[in-house]
Amino acid sequence: MPAPLAAHQLDQLQHDLRALQDMRTSPHAFSSAARGHADLLAALPPRYGEVLLGLLDRLEAGALFTEESCSFSHQGVVDSLQLWVDKARGVLMG
Template identity: 75%
Template structure:
């Protein structure tokens, strides 16, 4: 059951990430939703949580910029979040095999 819930939460995070990429949700809304996926984070090795929280902190700080800048690239950060999600999915699959 926990593995199924973790996968479900990852699916939700992926859907939210897609909405973030299309700017249908705000950085803060995405971050709040991602931080709420406690079962997912508990199912992954601790480093995954550390990396995700760091990315979310950067995303929230980047909300201060309205456009791409030298110090912040929204697209690059979304790409890094996608990489995290891909690696998290692979880790979950490996654990459940």
């Protein structure tokens, strides 16, 4: 059973990711909120934190582009974030 706060933070991250997908929040706002989920990151193996921070860095850097470019795909990063959330949920649920 996952720690209640970590599970809540994962649910919040999923909610925020949906808002990002629907363009109801900015990449920077999403990234800032995601970086604040310390209990979630503490409940996961260290590699999960490294991967999430790397994805958030890519998301923030990519926010400088107004359209998809050959070197950056906003949708690709969002898809990778969703995969991260799905895998994190699997780890937390044991």
